[in-house]
Amino acid sequence: MSTNQHAMLLHEMATFVKVVETGSFSETARQMGTTPSAVSRAISRLERALATRLLQRSTRKLRLSESGQHVYMRCVDMVNAAQAVMQCSSAWQQEAQGLIRMSVPKAVGHFMIHPHLPEFLNLYPQIDVQLLLEDRYIDLIDDAVDLAIRITDQPPGGLMGRKLMEIEHVICATPQYLAQHGVPQHPHDLKQQQCIYLGEQAMDSKWKFQQGTKSVTVAVRGRYAANHTGIRLDAALQHLGIASLPYFVARPALQRGDLQLLLSDWTFKTYYSGGAWLLYPPTRHLAPKLRVFIQYLADKLAMVHKPLDHTPLGDTPLQVSTKNAFDESLPR
Structure with missing residues (x-):
């Protein structure tokens, strides 16, 4: 018998176990939510597939045949295995593991x-x-x-x-660097500074700033570029220049005073x-x-991780969805 035939007979096997347990086609039908004739047909299909009679039937009771006893024990194993699978699934659905x-x-x-x-x-x-x-x-x-x-x-x-x-993203530098090279007051002032930028693409050295309806793009330069955020942070802390950094990376150093936020009245726009x-x-x-x-x-x-509000550092509440339903469909 092929695997497909085995799978197709799983329902019949489970019905057979229930018939033996109840001793009645009608009671089996009641518990399974079907009809006695449907139960009878399921047992007949199983008997034809196995080429053996499983039940000795009379008008008053059912009795297992000799082959039926062996088949019943194997079918019980199958039902128990199915129950174990369901219990396993239930445990995984209820416990965080x-x-x-x-x-x-x-x-x-x-x-x-x-x-x-x-x-x-x-x-x-x-x-x-x-x-x-x-x-x-x-x-x-x-x-x-x-x-x-x-x-x-x-x-x-x-x-x-x-x-x-x-x-x-923000731009920042150490007070020591700024004391030596000056504090930029306008994005164009960055042209005279050593800037530490990403350096993966040509546009990474073109820093874009926005203030209301005004937009300014500045081609910056510097002796050091790195495509790793931690490296750029460390380079800035080593007084090598003005670094472009994600705010969540720069924030601790800004709070300690190790770095100083620059051009905070402008929004620094990046592709990242x-x-x-x-x-x-x-x-x-x-x-x-x-x-x-x-x-x-x-x-x-x-x-x-609170957001930048383009004023001196403060505790602006983070705008995060408070929904508890995690099946939130994303816009296409």
Whole structure:
């Protein structure tokens, strides 16, 4: 008998077990929500497939044949296995446990996500986290990733997710550097400064600023460029120049006074700004491990990573969705 035939007879096998347990076609039909004739046909199909009579039937009772006894024991094993599968599934749906694979841009993972993971792992000892720090595009299905953070103002269609925070960029330098080279008062003043920029593409050295309806683009230069946020931060702290940095990276140094925010009355626009979206494949039943992880990250980032308000540093509330339903469809 082929595997397909085995699968097609699973219902008949379960019906056979129920008939033996109840001793009645009619009672089996009542418990299974069907008719006695449908139960009878199911037993007949199973007998034809196995080429043996399973039940000795009379007008008053049913009795297992010798072959029926052997088949019954195997079918009971099958029903018990199915029940074990359901119990296993139920446990996974009720308890936060298992592995979470999460893809995150390098800087976001290093400065925003990783610092909060030790506490999360202590809170949920049954959950493991695999953090994949990479800036390349990840296909959540093909790469078997549960969650991904992407920086974008237009989240891709076909996924679900939640906006965690806004990623803003700033320019800053140490007080020592500024004491030696002067504090720029206008974006054009940056032409005379040493600027530390990303350097991956030609447009990375063209810094764009906006103030109301005014827009200014400045071609900056400098002796040092690096495509790693941590390196640019360290270079700025080493007084090498004015660095372009995500605000969430620069904020601790700005608060300590190690760096000074520049041109705060202008908005520094980059190709790497936008909303930090936590995305996952569409599903009606989000696993508990993902639900608690998403909520944990949203709460932590709301408390710690507050947005820039283009005034002296303060505690402006982070604008994060307060929805608890994580099946929020993203705009196409």
